[in-house]
Amino acid sequence: MTTLWDTTGSAVVKELAAQRRTGGAVLSGVALTLVVVADESRVAEAEEAATHAAEMHPCRVLIVVRRQIDAPVPRLDAEVQIGGRLGPGEAVVMRMYGRLALHAESVVLPLLAADAPVVTWWHGVPPERIATDALGALADRRITDSSLTEDPTATLRRRAEDYAPGDSDLAWTRSTAWRAVLASTLDSVSGRRSDAVRVQGGRIEGDPANATAQLLAGWISSRCGCAADVVEGSRNPGPSGVEAVGLRLDQDEQLEVRADHRGGAVISQPYRPDSTLALPERSLGDLLSEELRRLDPDEPYSEALEAATGLHGLSDRAPVREHVWFDPAAPEGAPPRRRSGGRATSADAVTS
Template structure:
């Protein structure tokens, strides 16, 4: 069910939502969080598909604010005085199969309302429930210093989907806070689990160096190398393989020979594990979807201390100069 509310107000939106819940015999108390999304009009529907997918594990009130393709203003860019005239606010309410395990509120603020998103959003938040903010693209350099970000206890970005993901990620790292995370890191969860298991298996031959292979403009490759450099305390270098869209493999050079984990083709759903003197193992590891990554992130609303440490300590242990080529 989709209900459109042209030229509306937050009070009218709240009243209509309460009426629809009453008609359907639903209550909003079962929502575990409010998920704030900043998205462009052209990506809105695909982003909501992933948010709704995640809501089946985390019933949420999803509030999607459609932006105009510009970064949401930070506090120091806001005008001193309020906007003199009231700009129109178009809204949609999506419930049932269109709203997942909660409901979706789509806000399309125009004109000066873009500079007062907190005033629009705060009356629509679920009382006493945590707030998570997600920028699917068009990521601000400093999420914590935006109106949406200031309301959230957890902030999720996806720098890889920006026009210049590398420059955007460097800006995010510069302004990073403990409550921020990026989906380039989330995409590595399975890789990190497989690598940790492989390292823990005997024999525990000393690792002398590590090579991470993958696409030269994919942030996950550099984050994985940085994590390994920090965790293993050995030299780690990045080798380019642009036949892959992300991480292609990790090679451990040990005292007893080379051990590796590889995905041998971009469309291959399998990852191959090799160790000296042992038969090759094949593990089915399909590429993670955006919905999978969002579902994982919404399980953890506390700061990711490993990610914070990788950014502050591990990043500078690896040569990232391939980005300059």
């Protein structure tokens, strides 16, 4: 690892190339560039998750830490490494001070792997509008986490209003295990075919303010064409915000999946004894790795987000964005400025 203090973007590019020549690294094995945006307090978590994801998906990891935006003098400190603590591939950790932090793309763009998709992940509170962050406008996939905000329900609404195909949410990824269990359980109800089982209503017990619980209810509503409500549970639901899911089926049948808080779940279904299966809480690295498995738009997520927020037509929007310049130091009420450039433009930003 090489640490560059008070450096420049050009020096970072040169150091990365020098380390690649010295170590004999082969860039052709890189499948994508993962851009991680994190606060200093969350850098350790972000690095651990990105390292796990890089082991599963060969990628160049670029971690951007915006520090002291109000610092009088712009400065860049960078750690450059290949095959180090951040996984087997190439990684750069950049800490930006002053106004440079508002123009992080000027340092990141030359470091993107050529002809490889770009995924941007915000490990922290996401921007109100992704188009105001150039690191989101240049990405093919954009990953946020509504669960990290003070009001996840309101954040889901903002994510729906700002949605463009290619957006995703780790709050949605946390529901994967629940969705898999429910789908497989419906396949085995009383020996009936899954297409012969009709779900007439759903109930999610847990935290009504949790984004994962709301998205799981939206998924049931969008897939089954029925109402699914989130009600207050009786115990601590854990990070997923879900304690149990009950489905009301046709033929006056009930199906329930309830977490047992020992890393498993108890399944109760008609005409069969209760059964158990694994339902462990997943690490942040596992969630991020799942999101990197596919780079096309996640249509089930957009449908669940529509049902959870009441907004429609999300998947019909343009999948690219135009960067909208936003200066947090500008006077309140000052209009944003749009600028061309980057890897993508967006029709929804032009009309917003």
